[in-house]
Amino acid sequence: MTMQTQSSSGPGRRGEAWEAFRAGIGERHPVFVAVLGICSTLAVTTAVRYAAVMAAIMTATLLVSALTVSLLRKRIPPAYRIITYLLVISTPVILLQKLLQLWSPEIAASLGPYVGLVITNCIIMGRIEACAALRPPAIALADAFGAALGYGTLIISLAAVRELLGTGHLFGMACLPEDYPSCGFVQRPAGAFLVLALTIACFRWLRGALSSEKGGRS
Amino acid sequence: MTGGLTGLFLAAIFTDNIALSMFLGLCPFLSLSRRIPVAAAMGLSVTLVMTVTAVLDWLLMRRLLIPYRMEYLQFLVFILVIAAVTQILEALIDRYSPRIYAAFGVFLPLVAVNCAILGVSLFASFRDYGFLETLVYAVGSGIGWTVAILIMSGLRRHLVFCRPPEALGPVGTVMTLASLMALAFGCLSGLVVR
Numbered sequence: 001m002t003m004q005t006q007s008s009s010g011p012g013r014r015g016e017a018w019e020a021f022r023a024g025i026g027e028r029h030p031v032f033v034a035v036l037g038i039c040s041t042l043a044v045t046t047a048v049r050y051a052a053v054m055a056a057i058m059t060a061t062l063l064v065s066a067l068t069v070s071l072l073r074k075r076i077p078p079a080y081r082i083i084t085y086l087l088v089i090s091t092p093v094i095l096l097q098k099l100l101q102l103w104s105p106e107i108a109a110s111l112g113p114y115v116g117l118v119i120t121n122c123i124i125m126g127r128i129e130a131c132a133a134l135r136p137p138a139i140a141l142a143d144a145f146g147a148a149l150g151y152g153t154l155i156i157s158l159a160a161v162r163e164l165l166g167t168g169h170l171f172g173m174a175c176l177p178e179d180y181p182s183c184g185f186v187q188r189p190a191g192a193f194l195v196l197a198l199t200i201a202c203f204r205w206l207r208g209a210l211s212s213e214k215g216g217r218s
Numbered sequence: 219m220t221g222g223l224t225g226l227f228l229a230a231i232f233t234d235n236i237a238l239s240m241f242l243g244l245c246p247f248l249s250l251s252r253r254i255p256v257a258a259a260m261g262l263s264v265t266l267v268m269t270v271t272a273v274l275d276w277l278l279m280r281r282l283l284i285p286y287r288m289e290y291l292q293f294l295v296f297i298l299v300i301a302a303v304t305q306i307l308e309a310l311i312d313r314y315s316p317r318i319y320a321a322f323g324v325f326l327p328l329v330a331v332n333c334a335i336l337g338v339s340l341f342a343s344f345r346d347y348g349f350l351e352t353l354v355y356a357v358g359s360g361i362g363w364t365v366a367i368l369i370m371s372g373l374r375r376h377l378v379f380c381r382p383p384e385a386l387g388p389v390g391t392v393m394t395l396a397s398l399m400a401l402a403f404g405c406l407s408g409l410v411v412r
Contacts, residue, residue: 042241082330083301090293098290113340116293120333122245188404189239193397197390205385 017142020131024146025153041155042192043114048171051159053107055152057096057115059145062124064092066132066144073133085128090119123147154199161195162186223354229410230358236334237366238400240341243334247367248392250328257371258364263325265360268335271296271303272356275339276349296339304330334363369399 044054068088069076076084097115101108108115118124127147132140163169166187168176185191236242243264250260275296283289308326312319329335338359342352373395382391 042244083298086297086301087294090297094290094293097293113337113344116296116340117242117333117337119293119297120336188400189241190397190400190404192241193393193400197386197393197397200387200390200393201383201385204387204390208385 017139020135020139020143021146024143024148025150041151041158042189042196044111045155045159045162045192045195046166046187047163047169048156048159050107050111051155053100053104053111054114054118055148055155057093057100057118058121058123058151059148060096061089061092061118062127062144062148063141065089065124066127066140067137069128069132070135070137070140076133081133082125085125085133086119089124089128093118123151158192158195158199161199162191166191223350225410226351227354227358230355231362231365232403232406233410235362235366235400235403236338236359237363238396238403240337242337243332243363246328246332247363247370247396248389251367251370251374251392254368254371254375257367259322260325260328261360261364261367263322263329264332264334264363265357267300267303267307267326267329268338268360268363269353269356270307271300271335272339272342272352273349274299274303276342276347276352279343292340292343296336299339300335301330334359366399366403370395373399 044050065085065088069085072088093116097108100111100115127144131143135143160170163171164176165183166185167182168174168180183191186195230236234240237244237247246260246264251257278295278299279289279292283291283295304326308319308323311326312323338356342355347355370392374392377391382394386394
């Protein structure tokens, strides 16, 4: 939302693409507002490393599948669209999983099946259904990138909170005093739900404060 | 304290609950937990589809993909199996029991895109479960998910009587409830030998 100031929204397609991108991090944020894709969001947020890898996988998959669906949008028969989308999504995921296994077997083993579960992440299906299946590639890509950025920043910040409070580390490096009593609760699943609930509360409160300020001015 | 298959079953229901500990199938867990009958119907559909697909996926994995060294097709095959199973079940139920179809029919397409179904098959294959283990794990996970969504819909009925902080909003409130439930389910870990 801070990017609003640098918006050079010219008329036509460029402005439209910008709008689609901006919505992904602001008013149509995939996790806060549309409440989608929470599964992988919480499972990979015990450490920042894992969250960053997951965010990268999500971004690549979203961009590739949005582009593919957008290019094929006039040829996909409506009755078989869901299964077509699933196949389109799973192709980059398979490639990325193989790459991850080559690049870092340790992270691949820790993420385990959650890499494969990107296929059924509702953010991707949601963006495809709502945008890529209807709009030209440029807009679909901008929209997908916005959603990926919104998702990525969220899971990385959740992971930062959980790793810092839970272990006293950040990116695997100690950054709190030695005698910090690690709060195991934050690392447990129950902690994940609570941190997400509080983050949603902050986001909503902030948005409420911002919009009332805007309303007061105009 | 129990180990073996019983332990696996109990762990799948309580300590490794598919919704509260693995974070799978949370979208319907949040959106369909407003009314108890709907939650129960969804839970049963999920359990049924989960069991059938996990067994089929295990067979395909062991008899087809691994012998012919095509493990990289795992995701594609699993997804096609889920889609096929939901379609076939829908057609069968519609043909043989329109009454049940009226109650459950709408849920089967929703189940198809439920990450808990794919998740159970993937976890069973990732942990190298045998046939019986896969079956027990799938049934247990289904029951666990049903128990979780039933408790959640029961709790949500009582939200009418209380006023959670406004900033939490409906989603934040349900997340807080889920956090407390996860805490309670996690405390049953004494039941299971690791």
